[in-house]
Amino acid sequence: MTQSPTATRTRAPHQWLALVIGLVYLLVGIAGFFVTGFDGFAEHDHDQTLLGFAVNPLHNIVHLLIGLLGVSLWSTSGRARTFGWLLVVGYGAAFVYGLVAVNNPEINVLNINTADNWLHVLSVVAGLVIALWPRPRATSPGPRQV
Secondary structure (H helix, E strand, O other): OOOOHHHHOOOHHHHHHHHHHHHHHHHHHHHHHHHHOOOOOOOOOOOOEEOOOEEHHHHHHHHHHHHHHHHHOOOOHHHHHHHHHHHHHHHHHHHHHHHHOOOOOOOOOOOOHHHHHHHHHHHHHHHHEEEEEHHHHOOOOOOOOO
């Protein structure tokens, strides 16, 4: 009996990183609801923190979505790279938004604090690692037999 190509496929490190990041964001999203419940959906309240990171229900949902993307896109190299670019663009934008919103309760609907901003930078770096992970070299078939 022969194995299917997917059964023998090995995963590259950037794929595993995409899965781990996806799982972490999923867990953070779920844990965030234990802190915030479902009230104050887009409330700015830096007293609601998870390990020092400010959260609210909207912020928790964003974490769940990022986590689901990571868990769904890790399976192939190309999809993992797509997840990496989504992290770069999404968290790059979140970082810029956070720089403006962190001290402005009127626009800080995600309840971002300074710790969140640092995590967003780290997520951008992780996204770059995933997206730009070196591709395996093509192996040459060797000398031609005549």
